[in-house]
Amino acid sequence: MEKRQELYAGKAKSVYTTDDPDLLVLHFRDDTSAFDGERMESLARKGMVNNCFNAFIMEKLAAAGIPTHFERRLSDVESLVKKLDMIPVECVVRNIAAGSLVKRLGVTEGEELTPPTFELFLKNDALHDPMINESLAESFGWATPEQLAEMKALTFKVNEVLKQLFAEGGLLLVDYKLEFGLFKGEIVLGDEFSPDGCRLWDAKTRDKMDKDRFRQGLGGVIEAYEEVGRRIGVTFA
Numbered sequence: 001m002e003k004r005q006e007l008y009a010g011k012a013k014s015v016y017t018t019d020d021p022d023l024l025v026l027h028f029r030d031d032t033s034a035f036d037g038e039r040m041e042s043l044a045r046k047g048m049v050n051n052c053f054n055a056f057i058m059e060k061l062a063a064a065g066i067p068t069h070f071e072r073r074l075s076d077v078e079s080l081v082k083k084l085d086m087i088p089v090e091c092v093v094r095n096i097a098a099g100s101l102v103k104r105l106g107v108t109e110g111e112e113l114t115p116p117t118f119e120l121f122l123k124n125d126a127l128h129d130p131m132i133n134e135s136l137a138e139s140f141g142w143a144t145p146e147q148l149a150e151m152k153a154l155t156f157k158v159n160e161v162l163k164q165l166f167a168e169g170g171l172l173l174v175d176y177k178l179e180f181g182l183f184k185g186e187i188v189l190g191d192e193f194s195p196d197g198c199r200l201w202d203a204k205t206r207d208k209m210d211k212d213r214f215r216q217g218l219g220g221v222i223e224a225y226e227e228v229g230r231r232i233g234v235t236f237a
């Protein structure tokens with residue numbers, strides 16, 4: 001497999017074509033962004049930490065029967081993935097109220113959500129990823145009702161696998177965002193799962209151990225990611 005030209009440089013990862021038209025290389029950079037790119041900083045080791053974390057989680061999800069784009073880790077900071085036709089809709093499941101939900105509905109952070117909620121957001125930084133619904137996604141052609149149903153079912157299936165995995169490490173999976181795409185017509189989980197795109201709290205102290213440390217200027221961002229990884233069994237390069 002040969003890495004070829006850069007296809008896209010996102011806020012945290014760069015995407016490269018390869019000699020195989022079905023495969024891409026994801027390069028996890030140290031760049032960290034918050035508030036849809038309004039705040040950017042480089043955090044040492046972050047690319048390596050998220051690449052290893054994501055590889056570990058994607059392998060767990062694949063073992064649980066979830067179709068993912070992940071093929072293999074190529075280096076400390078790069079992974080080989082299937083090239084997906086990305087669906088511009090972000091799927092969020094919340095087990096506990098936090099973040100934008102608290103602001104939007106005026107509920108108390110930390111309130112348990114029974115059952116967990118499912119939300120859709122449009123992937124659009126300029127508009128700050130506005131909340132959408134299935135009807136809008138269908139009307140604008142972002143995804144079909146069948147694709148949305150599949151994305152929702154898979155996002156909840158991920159919850160069952162990961163809630164348990166993090167609980168065994170003494171962590172609460174508060175919420176998370178997933179991105180899906182199409183590979184030969186099938187819905188496949190893409191992008192990454194790392195503490196950049198989810199909220200994880202220590203189950204006893206409720207200390208934040210995810211990107212909220214960066215958003216809220218709490219410090220110790222990468223140290224917290226590494227501690228989460230250590231607790232669930234991730235091996236860092």
Ligand code: ADP
Pocket residue numbers: 008009010011012013014015024069081082083084085086179181190191192
């Ligand atoms: P952003 O685009 O939000 O700034 P990143 O910096 O993480 O995010 O860039 C990675 C980009 O690659 C994202 O736009 C994501 O949707 C896209 N992507 C992730 N996985 C795949 C894949 N398997 N195939 C094609 N594109 C992908």
Ligand code: TMP
Pocket residue numbers: 090092098099100101121129175176177196197198199
């Ligand atoms: P929110 O509370 O800001 O809506 O985010 C819910 C969860 O989804 C949180 O874990 C962060 C994640 N998320 C992203 O990583 N990127 C996004 O663009 C969005 C909308 C959410």
Ligand code: ASP
Pocket residue numbers: 011033034035036037038196211215
């Ligand atoms: N994922 C978005 C960004 O990277 C939003 C956020 O994390 O605050 O800017």
